[in-house]
Amino acid sequence: MNLSTTILTTSLKDYCSSNGEIVVGNHPLTHIEKLVSGTPFYAYDRQLIINRVKQLTDALPAKISLHYAIKANPLPSLVQLMATQVSGFDVASKKEMLLAMQTGMPTDKISFAGPGKTVEDIETAIIAGVTLHVESAGEIAKVELAAKQLSVKANIAIRINPKFELKSSGMKMSGGAKPFGIDEEQVPDILQKLNLEQINLRGFHIYSGSQNLNADAIISAQQQTFMLAEELVALSRKITKRKIDYLNIGGGFGIPYFAKEMSLDVKAIANSLQILLKKHKALVDDLEVIIELGRYLVAEAGIYVSKVIDKKISRGTNYLVCDGGLHHHLANSGNFGQVIRKNYPVAIGNKLNGEVQELVNIVGPLCTPLDILADKVLLPKATIGDYVVIFQSGAYGSSASPKDFLSQPQVSELLL
Structure with a gap:
């Protein structure tokens, strides 16, 4: 099999059938295209998600509870699947909260994080019994007022912005000044001022960053997290005279893209x-320890598929023009956090065995030079109508993209 070096071996083996065809849930791309009535589409493999969760839970200590961060991929059918695989959900909006509740997940296993919660967000979370991960003194004041007005005690956990950071992280979310969480040095004053008549303090959330492939960096951050948690829990018990239910140590587990x-x-x-x-x-004996992951659980279980609709040569450069692009898959275009654009793993889906190869730039249909699917990749020679497959696309895909940009057709999504 003559394959482009842009395809990660792990990605290919998960999707390649015995006859060298790309399949998702045993369905070839031609069949999936008919199921969703055309390209572009995202296809997610149910069994790959189940396998990933099992591999992880088998590896982790039994004491650890695994929660899914819905923001990674909020497709309802996928979230419903995750409800059968994990112990809880983390949500970042009222819409995600309602989605999580519809799966039947107990609401005391749903946490609601994010620095800009509205009064409506807070009120609905209190009514539902969801735990608010509070991110500022001002937010706590809003929670206390809403709980009083509703005559319902609010469940909260304090999200901490620790002094340390998660080194080698794709996105650092702790250390220094951050919009996320309450600075650890502010916590004693916060605890002293909590209105325990209106609030039930359930725990602490210490989350340092995401998309990290350095195990040593994650281990170091977890070591510091536990040391900080010792101080916070002891302080909380001293001030509030009450025990907490859980410690959320975040996640940060990354996947290889490049x-x-x-x-x-x-x-x-x-x-x-x-x-x-x-x-x-x-x-930890009398509290739950939670690891919260999104991307790590679903990203490698999804592909994005578009179709070549034109070929052109411009001053010696070969272009494949596709019907999908950054409006569906912003992260792959390099416009969602990359400093220097790199290619996701990519293949010509129906020509994995192509012997004749060519160096191409693959672009989308939008009137912007930012609409790049792949840049300077060596792939089997494509023709109009061939599939272009982007791997590692199960997280931060459709929901993280400007789907209405230039009023292009919407993308389909399917869990198989």
């Missing part, structure tokens, strides 16, 4: 967590 990136060493993290749980036994 050439030369290696998969995260989850086993090393799991071994370190086992040591940490023993070291901090007195802390």
Whole structure:
């Protein structure tokens, strides 16, 4: 099989049938196209998600609870599947909260994070019994007022902005000044001022960053997280005279997107967590320890598929023009957090065995030079009507993209 080096081996083997055809849930691309009435589309493999969750939960200590961060992929059918696989959900909006509730997940297993919650967000979370991960003193004041007006006690956890950061992280969300969480040095004053008549303090949320492939960096952040948690829980019990229910230590587990990136060493993290749980036994014995993940659970279980609708040569450069682009898959275009644009793994879906190859730029249909699917990739020679497949597309795809940009047709999504 003569394959482009832009395809990650792990991605290809998960989707390649015995006859060298790309399939999702045993369905070839031609069949999926008929199911959704055309391209472009996202297709997610149910079994790959189930396998990923099982591999992770088998590796992690039994004490750890796994929650799914819905923002990674909020497709309703996928969220319903995740409800059968994980212990809880993290949501970042009222819409996500209602989606999580519709799965039958107990509301005390749903947390609501984000620095800009509206009064409506807060009121609905209180009514539902969802735990608000509060991110400022001002937000706590809103929660207390809403709880009083509703005559319903509010469940909260305090999201902490620790002094340390998660090194090597794709997106750093702690250390220094951040819009996320309450600075750890402010917590003593926050605890002193809590109105425990209106608020039930359920726990602490210490989340440092995302998309990290460095196991040592994650282990270091978790070690610091547990040390900080010892101080916070002791302080909370001293001031409030009440125990907390859980400690959410965040996630940060990344996946490889680009050439030369290696998969995260989850086993090393799991071994370190086992040591940490023993070291901090007195802390964790009577509370739940939660790891919250999104991308790591679903990203490698999805592909984005568009179709070549034109070919052209411009001053010696070969272009494949597709019917899908950045309006459906902003992250792949390089306009969603990349500093220097790199190619996601890509293939000509119906020509994995193509012997004749060519160097091409693959672009979308939009009137902007930002609409790039792949840049300078060596692939089997494509013709009009061929599929272009972008791997690693199960997270931050459709829902993280400007789908209405230039009023192009919408993208389909299907869980198979």
